[in-house]
Amino acid sequence: MSHPAFISEHHTAHQQTDIDVPAVEREHLGDTDVAEVSYWLVDARDWAAGQRALASIRQNPCPHVYLKPVVLITADSTLPAKVRDTADLHVNIDGFRGKLPDAAEARFQSIRNYIAGLPDAIESSDKTLSFRVLRFLASRDNALQAHMTADHHAGFVYPALLPFFTEQDNSHLQVLEFLESQRLIRGEFQARAHLCRQCGCAFLNFTEACPDCASPNLHVDELIHHFRCAHTAPMDEFRQQGELVCPKCDHNLQHIGVDYDKPSMTYQCNSCNSRFQDPVIVSTCFNCGHSAEPEQQTHQEIKRYNLTSIGRNAAIYGLDNLFTQLLENEITLQPFPVFRQFLQVEVARIKRYALSASSLLFIDLEDLDKLYLSVGRRAGEVFGELGALFRAVLRDSDVISSRSESVFVILLTETSDSAAQIALQRLTQGIRDLLTANLEYDPKIRHRIVGVDAMLDLDAVTEAFLKDHAD
Amino acid sequence: MLIDEIIAFLKGLDGWSFLAYFWPFFLFDFTRYVLLDLVIIPRYLWRRARGARRQQAARRALFKERPLVSVIAPGKNEGKHIPKLIQSLGRQSYRHVEIIIVDDGSDDDTPGICRRLLNAGKIDRFVRNEIRGGKASAANTALNYINGAYVVHLDADSHLAPDAIEQILLPFYLDSNVGAVGGDIRVANNLLSFATRLQTIEYLKALSTGRTVNSELDILRIIAGAFGAFRTDILRRLGGWDVGPGLDGDITVKIRKLGYRVVHRPEAACYTNVPDTFRKLAKQRYRWDRSMVRFRMRKHADILTPNANFRLSNFLASAENIFYNLILDAKWWIYIVQLSILFPRHLPVVLVINYLLYALSSAIEYFVALMLLGRSRRPVETAMAWYLPLAPLYTGVYLRTVRTFAYLMELLHRASYHDRWNPWKVSSIAKRNKL
Numbered sequence: 001m002s003h004p005a006f007i008s009e010h011h012t013a014h015q016q017t018d019i020d021v022p023a024v025e026r027e028h029l030g031d032t033d034v035a036e037v038s039y040w041l042v043d044a045r046d047w048a049a050g051q052r053a054l055a056s057i058r059q060n061p062c063p064h065v066y067l068k069p070v071v072l073i074t075a076d077s078t079l080p081a082k083v084r085d086t087a088d089l090h091v092n093i094d095g096f097r098g099k100l101p102d103a104a105e106a107r108f109q110s111i112r113n114y115i116a117g118l119p120d121a122i123e124s125s126d127k128t129l130s131f132r133v134l135r136f137l138a139s140r141d142n143a144l145q146a147h148m149t150a151d152h153h154a155g156f157v158y159p160a161l162l163p164f165f166t167e168q169d170n171s172h173l174q175v176l177e178f179l180e181s182q183r184l185i186r187g188e189f190q191a192r193a194h195l196c197r198q199c200g201c202a203f204l205n206f207t208e209a210c211p212d213c214a215s216p217n218l219h220v221d222e223l224i225h226h227f228r229c230a231h232t233a234p235m236d237e238f239r240q241q242g243e244l245v246c247p248k249c250d251h252n253l254q255h256i257g258v259d260y261d262k263p264s265m266t267y268q269c270n271s272c273n274s275r276f277q278d279p280v281i282v283s284t285c286f287n288c289g290h291s292a293e294p295e296q297q298t299h300q301e302i303k304r305y306n307l308t309s310i311g312r313n314a315a316i317y318g319l320d321n322l323f324t325q326l327l328e329n330e331i332t333l334q335p336f337p338v339f340r341q342f343l344q345v346e347v348a349r350i351k352r353y354a355l356s357a358s359s360l361l362f363i364d365l366e367d368l369d370k371l372y373l374s375v376g377r378r379a380g381e382v383f384g385e386l387g388a389l390f391r392a393v394l395r396d397s398d399v400i401s402s403r404s405e406s407v408f409v410i411l412l413t414e415t416s417d418s419a420a421q422i423a424l425q426r427l428t429q430g431i432r433d434l435l436t437a438n439l440e441y442d443p444k445i446r447h448r449i450v451g452v453d454a455m456l457d458l459d460a461v462t463e464a465f466l467k468d469h470a471d
Numbered sequence: 472m473l474i475d476e477i478i479a480f481l482k483g484l485d486g487w488s489f490l491a492y493f494w495p496f497f498l499f500d501f502t503r504y505v506l507l508d509l510v511i512i513p514r515y516l517w518r519r520a521r522g523a524r525r526q527q528a529a530r531r532a533l534f535k536e537r538p539l540v541s542v543i544a545p546g547k548n549e550g551k552h553i554p555k556l557i558q559s560l561g562r563q564s565y566r567h568v569e570i571i572i573v574d575d576g577s578d579d580d581t582p583g584i585c586r587r588l589l590n591a592g593k594i595d596r597f598v599r600n601e602i603r604g605g606k607a608s609a610a611n612t613a614l615n616y617i618n619g620a621y622v623v624h625l626d627a628d629s630h631l632a633p634d635a636i637e638q639i640l641l642p643f644y645l646d647s648n649v650g651a652v653g654g655d656i657r658v659a660n661n662l663l664s665f666a667t668r669l670q671t672i673e674y675l676k677a678l679s680t681g682r683t684v685n686s687e688l689d690i691l692r693i694i695a696g697a698f699g700a701f702r703t704d705i706l707r708r709l710g711g712w713d714v715g716p717g718l719d720g721d722i723t724v725k726i727r728k729l730g731y732r733v734v735h736r737p738e739a740a741c742y743t744n745v746p747d748t749f750r751k752l753a754k755q756r757y758r759w760d761r762s763m764v765r766f767r768m769r770k771h772a773d774i775l776t777p778n779a780n781f782r783l784s785n786f787l788a789s790a791e792n793i794f795y796n797l798i799l800d801a802k803w804w805i806y807i808v809q810l811s812i813l814f815p816r817h818l819p820v821v822l823v824i825n826y827l828l829y830a831l832s833s834a835i836e837y838f839v840a841l842m843l844l845g846r847s848r849r850p851v852e853t854a855m856a857w858y859l860p861l862a863p864l865y866t867g868v869y870l871r872t873v874r875t876f877a878y879l880m881e882l883l884h885r886a887s888y889h890d891r892w893n894p895w896k897v898s899s900i901a902k903r904n905k906l
Contacts, residue, residue: 223600223612223615225600225602225604225608225611225612227604227714227896227897227900227901228714228900228901228904229710229713229714230604230605230607230608230611230711230712230713230714230718230897231611231710231711232604232608232611232612232614232615232711233611233615234615247710248710248711249710257896258896259900261602261604261896262602263576263600263601263602263603263604263608263612264598264599264600264601264602264612266615274618275615275616276596276616277596277597277598277599277616278589278597
C-alpha cells in the first residue's frame with residue numbers, strides 16, 4: 001500500500017504537526033522503501049530547509065525517488081514563486097490532513113504510472129544529469145515554462161529543474177540546450193531578453209544618453225509650434241512669468257490646438273549642450289558594469305520546452321540507444337549547416353565545370369518511434385546494424401546529415417539520377433531485409449531524389465519533403 | 472501666303488507705327504528681359520573673369536575658416552528622394568556640413584528611410600514632428616538642432632552639383648554684407664515629359680539668367696527654398712521662416728529689410744524635380760503666383776511707401792515684381808482689345824509677328840543662359856533648343872492664364888489662405904490675422 005512520506009531536516013519537526021504521514025529524515029532517504037512512497041511531503045515552513053530537502057530528492061539517482069511528486073508544506077500563504085514552482089504542489093499546513101485535491105491526485109497518479117512503466121526503475125541509477133532531467137520532463141508531460149526572476153543571474157529560470165543542481169548557476173540552462181541540440185526536446189519562443197554581452201547578466205540599467213558625448217545628464221522639453229508666426233522652439237523659450245509668450249512675435253499662447261501645438265519632444269544635453277530628438281539608449285550591466293547600446297548586448301530567446309517523440313522514447317530506453325547516436329559511430333553525420341556548405345560547394349563545382357551530375361537523396365524511416373517501443377532495449381543493436389548498412393551503401397565522398405531522428409538527407413556526389421536510384425534501391429532493400437527478417441517488422445520508407453543544380457534551394461526542398469510527411 | 476503678307480505688312484510700317492503695333496514687346500518685354508540680359512550677363516561674366524583672384528581669395532578664406540554648415544531639408548513624405556539628396560551631399564567639395572532632415576508628420580515610410588540613413592551615419596540628425604505644421608514650422612524646427620554658422624535650406628526632391636555648397640558659400644566671403652545667397656535651380660527630370668522640357672527652358676531663362684540679372688541690379692527678391700544659404704545669426708534674429716506659401720520670397724524680403732544684401736550664385740547648381748504634367752504645374756504656379764499678391768502687396772507693402780527704413784533697392788525689387796508681373800499682366804489683354812478695335816484686319820498678322828518676336832527673344836535669352844552656365848551646362852539642357860519655338864505659347868498663353876487666375880483669386884478671395892499646402896489650423900490663424 002503506497003503512502004506519502006514526510007521529509008524534514010529533523011525528526012522533531014514532524015512531531016510539531018498534526019499530519020499523519022510517516023516521517024523520513026532528509027539524510028536517510030535511501031533507507032526508505034521508496035517504491036511504496038506515493039509522493040514526498042516536504043516540510044518547507046523554513047524555505048531554505050525545504051529547498052535543501054527538495055534538492056536531496058531530485059539529486060537522488062533512483063527514479064523512484066527523484067521522479068516522485070513533491071508537495072511543499074508551508075506555513076505561509078504567500079509563498080514566493082521561486083519556491084512554489086520548484087515542486088509539484090504546495091499546501092498550507094493549516095488544515096492539511098494528508099488529503100490532496102483530486103486534480104493533483106490524478107496528476108500524481110499519472111507520474112507514478114510513468115515511473116512504474118520504466119523498464120529499470122528499481123534497479124536503475126540514473127547518473128547523468130541530462131538523462132534525469134529528460135526523464136523528469138517525460139514523467140510530467142507538461143511544457144516546461146521559464147519564469148522571470150530577480151534571484152538568478154540570467155534573469156529567468158526553469159524552477160522545476162533547479163533542485164536537480166547543486167549550484168544555482170546556468171547549469172540547468174546548459175542541460176536544456178544540450179537536450180534541444182539532440183532533438184530530444186523542442187524549444188519554442190516564450191519571451192526575449194537582453195543579457196550583458198560580457199557576463200550574461202540579465203540585469204541591465206537602460207538610460208537615455210546624449211548621442212554626441214554619451215552623457216546621461218539630459219533635459220527633456222516639448223517643442224512648441226506657434227501657428228501665427230511658425231516659430232517652433234522648446235517650451236522653455238516660451239515661458240514668461242507663468243504664461244506662454246512667443247519670443248518671435250510676442251503674442252500670448254492661449255489654447256493648444258487653436259493657436260499652438262506640440263509637434264514633438266526635444267532633448268538637450270546638459271554636458272555638451274547638444275540638442276537632439278532621439279537620445280541613444282545605453283544599457284549598463286548591474287553585475288560587471290559593462291556599457292553598450294542594447295543592440296550590442298546579447299539577445300536571448302527564452303523558450304518553453306516540450307518533449308519530442310524521440311525524447312520520450314529516449315527517456316524510457318536511455319540516450320545510448322538513439323539511432324542518430326549509433327549512426328554517428330558508423331559514419332560521420334554532418335550538422336545541417338555544415339551539410340548546406342558542402343552542398344553549396346558542390347553546386348558551385350557543377351556550375352563551374354558542367355561535366356557531371358550529383359543527387360540529393362531524402363530518406364524518411366517512418367514509424368521509427370514504434371520501432372523503438374517494439375524493440376525496447378534491443379534498439380541499440382538494431383540501429384547499430386542499420387548504421388552499418390548505411391556505411392556499406394554510401395561512399396566516403398557522400399555527405400549525410402539528419403533533419404530529425406528519422407529523416408536523413410544524403411548528398412551523392414558524382415551520381416546521376418539513375419545511379420542514385422540504384423543506391424536508394426540498395427539502401428531501402430537492405431533496411432527492409434534487416435527489419436523484416438529479424439523483427440518481422442515492415443518499415444515504411446519515404447524517399448525522394450533531387451538533382452543538384454544551380455537552382456537548387458536546399459531549405460525549400462527539405463521543407464517540401466518534411467511537409468509531405470506531415471500531410 | 473502668310474509670309475508674303477507679313478513681309479508686305481512690315482514694309483508698309485514706319486518706326487512709330489511699328490512701335491504702335493508692337494509696343495508691349497518693344498517697350499516692356501524686350502527691354503526688360505532681352506536687352507538687360509544682353510547687357511548684364513556679359514558684364515557679369517566679364518567681371519567674374521576679372522575677379523578670378525578675388526574668387527580664389529574668398530575660396531581660400533572659406534577653406535581656411537572651414538565654418539560648419541547646417542544643411543536642412545524639411546518636408547513631408549519626401550523619404551523616397553532623401554537617399555539621392557544625401558548621395559549628392561556626400562560628393563561635395565566642401566565637406567564640413569551637418570545634415571538635418573525634418574519630417575513634417577509624414578504618413579509614409581519616410582521615418583524608416585531616414586532612421587536607416589541616420590543609423591548608417593549618412594545624416595547627422597533626423598527630427599520628426601508627429602503633427603504636421605507646414606513647411607515654415609518644419610524649417611524652424613530644424614533651427615533648434617543646427618550648430619552651423621550658415622544654414623543651407625534644401626528641398627528634399629533636389630540634388631546638388633559636386634561644388635554647389637562651396638559655390639553658394641563664396642558670396643559670404645566676397646562681401647561681408649551678404650545675408651543670404653540663392654542657388655541656381657535647374658531641372659533634374661528634363662526628359663520626363665513635354666511639360667518638364669518646357670520648364671527646362673523656362674528655368675534657364677527666368678531662374679538662371681533672370682535671377683543673376685536681378686542680383687546684379689540688387690533687386691533680387693527671392694532665394695529659392697530648393698537651394699538657398701543663409702547666415703545663421705540673421706535667421707535667428709528673424710526667428711526663422713514665417714507662414715507660407717511663398718515663405719522663401721518672404722524671408723528674402725525680411726533679410727533685405729534688415730539691410731543685408733541677397734545675391735544669386737549661378738555657379739551653385741541645384742537640380743530639382745519639376746511637375747511632370749501641365750495639370751500639376753498649374754497647381755504649383757497657382758500657389759506661387761498668389762504669394763506675389765499676398766506677400767508683396769499686402770504683408771510687405773511698407774517697402775513701397777516712404778518711411779524711416781525706406782531703401783531704393785528694396786522698393787525697386789518689389790515694385791519691379793508688381794509692375795512686370797501683376798500690372799503688365801493686364802497689358803496683354805489691353806493689347807488684344809486694342810488690336811481688335813483699331814486694327815482688326817491685321818490682327819492675325821500682328822499676332823504671328825508677335826509670336827515670332829517672342830520666340831526670337833526666347834531664343835536669345837536661352838542662349839544667354841547657356842553662355843552663363845558655361846561648363847556647368849549639360850547636353851540635355853542644350854538639346855532643349857528644339858523646343859524654343861513653343862516657348863511663347865508656354866509662357867505667353869499657358870503661364871499667363873494661370874497667373875492671371877491666381878492674381879484674381881488672391882485679390883478677390885484671398886485664396887492662398889485655403890491652400891492645403893499648410894495645415895488648415897495654420898491657414899485659419901494666418902487669415903484671421905491677415906498675415
